Amino acid sequence: MLLKRVAVVGAGPAGLMAAGQASKGGAEVFLFDQNRESGKKLLLTGHGRCNLTNIVDEKEFLKAFNNQAQPFLRHSLRSLSNSKLMTFFENELNVKLVQEKYNKIYPSSGKSSEVRDALQYWAVAHKVQLMHGIKIQHLELNNNSIVSVIDDNNTPYYVDAVILACGGASYPTTGSDGSGYTLAESIGHTVKKALPALAPLDSPDGWVKSLQGLDLDDVELTLYVNGKHVEKKRGDLLFTHFGLTGPLPMDISAAVSEAISSGASDISVDIDLFPDKTPSELSTELVDKLNSSGKKKIENVLSTLMPDRYAEVILQRADLSPDKLSHQFTKQEREAVIKLLKGNRVSILKTKPLSMAMVTRGGISLDEVDSRTMRSKLVSNLFFAGEILDIDGRTGGFNLQAAFSTGFVAGKNCM
Numbered sequence: 489m490l491l492k493r494v495a496v497v498g499a500g501p502a503g504l505m506a507a508g509q510a511s512k513g514g515a516e517v518f519l520f521d522q523n524r525e526s527g528k529k530l531l532l533t534g535h536g537r538c539n540l541t542n543i544v545d546e547k548e549f550l551k552a553f554n555n556q557a558q559p560f561l562r563h564s565l566r567s568l569s570n571s572k573l574m575t576f577f578e579n580e581l582n583v584k585l586v587q588e589k590y591n592k593i594y595p596s597s598g599k600s601s602e603v604r605d606a607l608q609y610w611a612v613a614h615k616v617q618l619m620h621g622i623k624i625q626h627l628e629l630n631n632n633s634i635v636s637v638i639d640d641n642n643t644p645y646y647v648d649a650v651i652l653a654c655g656g657a658s659y660p661t662t663g664s665d666g667s668g669y670t671l672a673e674s675i676g677h678t679v680k681k682a683l684p685a686l687a688p689l690d691s692p693d694g695w696v697k698s699l700q701g702l703d704l705d706d707v708e709l710t711l712y713v714n715g716k717h718v719e720k721k722r723g724d725l726l727f728t729h730f731g732l733t734g735p736l737p738m739d740i741s742a743a744v745s746e747a748i749s750s751g752a753s754d755i756s757v758d759i760d761l762f763p764d765k766t767p768s769e770l771s772t773e774l775v776d777k778l779n780s781s782g783k784k785k786i787e788n789v790l791s792t793l794m795p796d797r798y799a800e801v802i803l804q805r806a807d808l809s810p811d812k813l814s815h816q817f818t819k820q821e822r823e824a825v826i827k828l829l830k831g832n833r834v835s836i837l838k839t840k841p842l843s844m845a846m847v848t849r850g851g852i853s854l855d856e857v858d859s860r861t862m863r864s865k866l867v868s869n870l871f872f873a874g875e876i877l878d879i880d881g882r883t884g885g886f887n888l889q890a891a892f893s894t895g896f897v898a899g900k901n902c903m
């Protein structure tokens with residue numbers, strides 16, 4: 489019997505998983521990548537350490553994604569859940585894993601190259617044929633079915649099924665240059681506009697830049713667009729010379745991108761330094777501290793509650809002298825400080841561009857893909873996997889898990 493020939497376009501995490509599964513299932517699989525190696529972006533993940541999943545439960549896991557992706561991903565995440573992915577890595581690929589802060593899972597070696605190499609080794613062991621250094625430029629369609637994928641030298645490769653796993657349009661130097669979108673559009677698919685997600689935020693505020701290098705752990709950010717509350721998230725942030733970066737600002741960056749894309753100009757975030765305390769609880773705590781240190785400078789009292797540099801900025805923004813003594817602190821002044829501690833407003837200009845965003849918001853419209861098989865609803869032998877789809881998750885290992893899970897489902901169903 490002739491084996492079914494499958495072309496997988498893109499040897500990132502989604503493509504490697506899809507190719508290995510299809511090959512395991514009995515197909516003859518060609519895995520194309522325009523780079524001379526697999527998983528160039530995978531190597532960069534988690535600062536080179538690869539945060540490959542997160543072990544929150546399914547409900548929490550789904551909440552990590554853009555609204556449209558949540559129902560779409562349910563089936564894939566059940567087919568290859570976070571715990572099944574971990575078992576796959578530990579038992580089939582012999583990659584030992586560790587859990588870190590915020591339920592993030594990494595290889596215990598601390599090396600993303602171990603993950604990339606093990607995946608590629610596994611795929612090749614299952615007879616996947618690696619076609620590195622080949623860019624797929626066209627898809628040849630006949631009777632609503634793809635007959636060949638054609639490279640940039642015009643060489644056709646005749647196939648029975650195609651999985652597009654070309655990634656999004658962020659970090660194009662890694663090979664995910666948006667050409668997958670062009671391929672899909674050329675055969676009738678709708679692509680939602682690509683916007684930066686998981687990108688740092690630019691702020692014009694001098695006080696923000698003056699805090700360059702300062703980390704704030706476990707704080708809350710509330711995003712306002714044209715004065716309206718849009719979303720609230722919690723995590724860690726870092727002040728930089730241009731504004732805000734770190735997981736928390738990145739997690740709200742897709743909403744900032746959408747606001748900018750729809751023409752909004754008044755964008756800001758409030759930093760709540762004490763998300764677990766109400767203003768009155770914070771006030772009681774502060775009063776206690778002030779009462780027991782009447783002759784101390786307010787700045788020194790505030791510094792027992794937060795980093796010195798942040799205390800300094802809070803006093804500046806409240807228009808208070810750092811030399812003021814605790815017993816001179818009025819109720820009104822205390823309330824002004826509490827207000828800033830619970831909501832220190834940062835103006836936001838924009839996100840960093842797609843080229844500096846970790847993932848892409850937008851991509852192949854999920855309405856045109858069957859979520860149980862990853863099969864195109866428009867072209868009978870076309871499948872999608874990974875970030876090429878209109879799926880983006882927050883930081884913490886969610887995007888790689890989505891790539892692996894959708895790759896797994898596409899690979900199993902393409903034969």
Ligand SMILES: Cc1cc2nc3c(=O)[nH]c(=O)nc-3n(C[C@H](O)[C@H](O)[C@H](O)COP(=O)(O)OP(=O)(O)OC[C@H]3O[C@@H](n4cnc5c(N)ncnc54)[C@H](O)[C@@H]3O)c2cc1C
Binds near residue numbers: 625
């Ligand atoms: C700096 C950085 C850090 C990140 N860290 C994390 C993290 O720790 N955890 C996490 O979950 N996510 C992380 N991400 C996001 C994660 O890397 C992506 O979501 C994931 O790589 C998407 O996988 P993919 O297989 O869909 O696409 P990609 O990894 O982008 O792979 C797509 C592949 O397709 C190839 N390709 C594209 N078009 C063509 C074509 N026409 N012909 C041939 N080949 C083509 C590309 O060369 C590329 O190799 C990070 C991203 C970045 C940029």
